Amino acid sequence: MQTLFDTGQFAPSDRIEAFQDMMWSASGLLHRIRFLPDESTSPHARMSGSRLDDDVLYLREVSTGIAHERTTRHLGRAGPEQVALVLPDGGPGHYEHDGFERPLLRGDLYATDLTATYGYRRQGAGVAHIVQIERSRLELSVETIRRADRQLVSSPLYGIVRDHLVSLSSRASLLVSPEDRAVAAEAIATLLRGLLASASRDDPQNHPAAQDFLLDRILLYVRLHATDPALSAAEIAAVHAVSERKLFQVWQSQPHSLRETVMHLRLEAARQRLIAHPHLTIAAVARASGFSDASHFSRRFRSSTACTPTEWRIQHGVAPAGADAS
Numbered sequence: 001m002q003t004l005f006d007t008g009q010f011a012p013s014d015r016i017e018a019f020q021d022m023m024w025s026a027s028g029l030l031h032r033i034r035f036l037p038d039e040s041t042s043p044h045a046r047m048s049g050s051r052l053d054d055d056v057l058y059l060r061e062v063s064t065g066i067a068h069e070r071t072t073r074h075l076g077r078a079g080p081e082q083v084a085l086v087l088p089d090g091g092p093g094h095y096e097h098d099g100f101e102r103p104l105l106r107g108d109l110y111a112t113d114l115t116a117t118y119g120y121r122r123q124g125a126g127v128a129h130i131v132q133i134e135r136s137r138l139e140l141s142v143e144t145i146r147r148a149d150r151q152l153v154s155s156p157l158y159g160i161v162r163d164h165l166v167s168l169s170s171r172a173s174l175l176v177s178p179e180d181r182a183v184a185a186e187a188i189a190t191l192l193r194g195l196l197a198s199a200s201r202d203d204p205q206n207h208p209a210a211q212d213f214l215l216d217r218i219l220l221y222v223r224l225h226a227t228d229p230a231l232s233a234a235e236i237a238a239v240h241a242v243s244e245r246k247l248f249q250v251w252q253s254q255p256h257s258l259r260e261t262v263m264h265l266r267l268e269a270a271r272q273r274l275i276a277h278p279h280l281t282i283a284a285v286a287r288a289s290g291f292s293d294a295s296h297f298s299r300r301f302r303s304s305t306a307c308t309p310t311e312w313r314i315q316h317g318v319a320p321a322g323a324d325a326s
Contacts, residue, residue: 001048001049001050001058001060001172001173002048002049002050003046003047003048004022004026004047004048004049004059005018005019005022005045005046005047006045006046006047007019007043007044007045007046008044008046012042012043015035015043015045016033016034016035019033019045019047020032020033022047023047026049026057026059028080028082029080029082029114029132030070030074031068031069031070031074031118032067032068032069032070032071032074033066033067033068033069034066034067034069035063035064035065035066035067036064036065036066036067036121036122036123037065038064038065038123038124041064041125042064043063043064043065044063044064045061045062045063045064045066046061046062046063047059047060047061047062048060050172050175050181051181052175052181052182052184052185052188053181053182053185054134055133055134055136055137055185055189056131056132056133056134056137056184056185056188056189057131057132057133058129058130058131058168058169058172059128059129059130059131059132060127060128060129060130060169060172061127061128061130062126062127063125063126063128064124064125065091065122065123065124065125066120066121066122067119067120067121067122068118068119068120069118069119069120069121070114070116070117070118070119071117071119072117074117075117080114080115080132081114081115081134081135081136082114082132082133082134082135083111083112083113083114083132083133083135083138083145083192083196084110084111084112084114084130084131084132085109085110085111085112085130085131085133085161085165085188085192086109086110086111086112086120086128086129086130087107087108087109087110087128087129087130087162087165087166087169088104088105088106088107088108088110088120088122088126088127088128088129089106089107089126089127089128089129090106090122090124090125090126090127090128091106091122091123091124091125091126092104092105092106092122092123093120093121093122093123094119094121095110095118095119095120095121096117096118096119097110097112097113097116097117097118097119097146097149098113098116098117098118098146098149099117100146100149100150104120104121104122106126107162108153109152109153109158109161109162109165109195110149110152111145111148111149111152111192111195111196112149113135113142113145113146113149114132115142116142116146129165129166129168129169131165131168131188131192133188133189133192137189138189138192138193138196139193140193140196140197140200144196144197144200145196145200147199147200148195148196148197148199148200149199151199152195152199154199155194155195155198155199156198156241157191157194157195157198157199157217158195158199159239160191160217160220160221160239161191161192161195163221163224164187164188164191164220164224165188167224167225168184168188173276174272174273174276176272176276187220187223190216191216191217191220194216194217214240214242214250215250215251215253217240218236218240218247218250218251219254221236221239221240222236222258222261222262222265223265226261226262226265226266226269226290227265227266227269227288227289227290228290229290229291229292231262231290233247233248233258236258262290263300266289266290266291267289267300267301267304267305269288269289269290270285270286270289270291270297270301270309271305271312273285273288273289274309274312274313274316274318275312275313275316275318278313278318278319282294282297282298282309282310285297285309286298297309
């Protein structure tokens with residue numbers, strides 16, 4: 001990901017203005033930014049980001065206590081026709097959106113219409129994972145988005161979307177090709193559309209969006225967790241509140257079995273890691289990709305790719321790492 005802003009590059013008196021200018025140039029966002037008082041440390045912030053496609057921007061903010069606010073006086077200038085999905089990871093705070101208020105808590109999701117008034121205020125050091133997406137991509141009205149934000153947790157997609165955003169934040173650096181970024185953009189757009197559509201209804205559990213996205217949710221979960229060595233059909237079924245029988249019925253439409261799909265995803269993750277992280281040994285790549293045994297990994301890799309992991313690195317101009325490379 002690219003570093004978009006770092007307070008260390010500016011004099012203290014220029015930091016707020018520079019931060020606001022960066023947000024405007026990166027996403028068209030016009031609002032007020034304030035550092036909240038903290039006697040234990042000096043104010044600082046670092047924003048990094050990756051544009052997944054023309055409609056979707058992923059941002060990661062690391063800062064001391066901070067406030068992002070769009071007030072009534074900003075309404076004279078139109079905000080971007082975008083929605084921000086925010087996952088805070090830090091101390092408690094306060095959240096406002098279109099006149100509705102609730103606590104800002106670590107691990108909760110917040111979906112904000114960026115043309116409305118809003119405020120994020122977090123005390124103490126922390127991180128915020130943010131996806132900004134064009135509202136036209138979601139095909140949802142402003143009213144639907146604002147209504148959904150008040151009851152996001154009621155959606156059956158809530159946990160899935162939160163897990164996906166966590167995984168996106170940890171793996172954004174692996175999205176090196178335009179094709180990978182486009183897939184990631186479509187995945188988050190699909191999930192966010194389902195989350196907002198289902199949460200905006202009086203009975204989100206029974207809304208068709210929750211059912212229509214079952215296979216999509218299962219596919220995304222498998223892609224996100226394939227590198228977990230303990231991943232099993234029982235876990236996948238339990239997470240999606242279905243039986244294993246129902247899981248396999250839904251999966252029948254896929255070209256490969258669940259086991260084959262997981263193996264394919266693990267090998268693909270390994271191929272990417274071998275190139276993106278040349279300092280890692282083959283054994284470390286195997287573990288990070290979901291293989292508990294390096295020898296088993298090397299056999300499966302050679303069977304799939306017709307070369308060893310070390311040969312794969314050499315073919316792609318990467319020097320072998322570690323003595324156990326094979």
